[in-house]
Amino acid sequence: MKILALHGSPRTIQSQTRRLAGFVLEGAAGAGAQTEMVDLADLHITPCKACEGCTLTGTCVYDDDVAGILSRMREADGIVLGSPVYVDNVTGQLKVFVDRLADAVHYQVLTGKFGCAVATTHESGGDEVVAYLNHVLNYLGIISVGSISIATRGDPGAIDAMEPEAQELGKKLAGAKRNGYSDPVQEGILADNRAYFKMIVEKNREFRTGEYDTWVQRGWIR
Ligand SMILES: Cc1cc2nc3c(=O)[nH]c(=O)nc-3n(C[C@H](O)[C@H](O)[C@H](O)COP(=O)(O)O)c2cc1C
Known part of the structure; x- marks a missing residue:
């Protein structure tokens, strides 16, 4: 299992x-998962220019690091999304990456995975940022098992104090894959999202035939 x-x-x-x-x-590794950390800011991630290239072909016009990360996301069973709060939102680095996932959102290629969200802040916006990150996970077809946001208020020990809770969240994420995890509210959100994105998949079926067939095979288009 990979997280x-x-x-x-x-x-x-x-x-x-x-x-x-x-x-x-660490919590996920303790529960038997293989784990990997990606520092998005160290990667080459070009902002989406809304050229519709991915819509037409399924491949972005930019040959940067996003395709590699997306393929690692596809291989993973669980995904942790994290961001510090910047002006009561996610960082630009995180948002630029998320925008590049629009085609993965439309075709719901990460469906069946589990995730969770973490944020740190000095004071404000932590709950809003993890709520947004959970929303992104759901948009991607991923069920979130929870989130942690920490307002450090300058206390250098604030993160360490949350270590047990964060490890528990990782254990829960690994356990979701192994033992199953159900959240009827999020499952309803994912079903509504698929009903919406189905319109796009049907509209593009002439040039995205593989993806259309996948939706038919998954029973999302009848
Ligand atoms: C550009 C910038 C914007 C920030 N905006 C906020 C903010 O709106 N509210 C807040 O409480 N802290 C804000 N902070 C503080 C960070 O959220 C906080 O220090 C965070 O823990 C940094 O996480 P990091 O060490 O993972 O980068 C901001 C920091 C920076 C550099």
């Missing part, structure tokens, strides 16, 4: 958010 963490702090290895996500991975 992949992606975080959007530009402070990379000094990042508090990375440290928190690392505790989640």
Whole structure:
């Protein structure tokens, strides 16, 4: 079982958010998962220019690091999304990456995976940011098993104090794959999303035949 963490702090290895996500991975590793941390800020991720290239072909016009990360996400069973709060939102680095996943959202290629969200902040916006990250997970077809946001208020020990809770979240994420995990509310959201994206899949069926066939095979188009 593989659990992949992606975080959007530009402070990379000094990042508090990375440290928190690392505790989640430690919990998952303790439950038998193979884990990997991705520092999005270290990668080459070009902002989407809305050219519709991915819509037409399924492949982005930019040959940068996004395709590689997406294929690692497809291989993973669980995905941890993390961001520090920047002006009460996710960082630009995280958002630029998420925008590049629009085609993966439309075709729901990550359906069946589980995820969770983490955020750190000095004071404000942590709950809103993990709510947004959980929303992104659901958009991708991923069920979230939970989230942690920490307002450090400058306390250097604030992240370490949450280590047990973060490890527990990682254990829960690994356990979701192994033992199953049900959340009727999120399952309803995912079903509504598929009903909406079905319109796009049907509209593009002439040039995205493989994806259309996959939706038919999965019973999402009858
Ligand atoms: C550009 C910028 C914007 C920030 N905006 C906020 C904010 O709106 N509210 C807040 O409480 N902290 C804010 N912070 C503080 C960070 O959220 C906080 O230090 C966070 O834990 C940093 O995480 P990191 O070490 O993973 O980068 C901001 C920091 C930066 C650099």
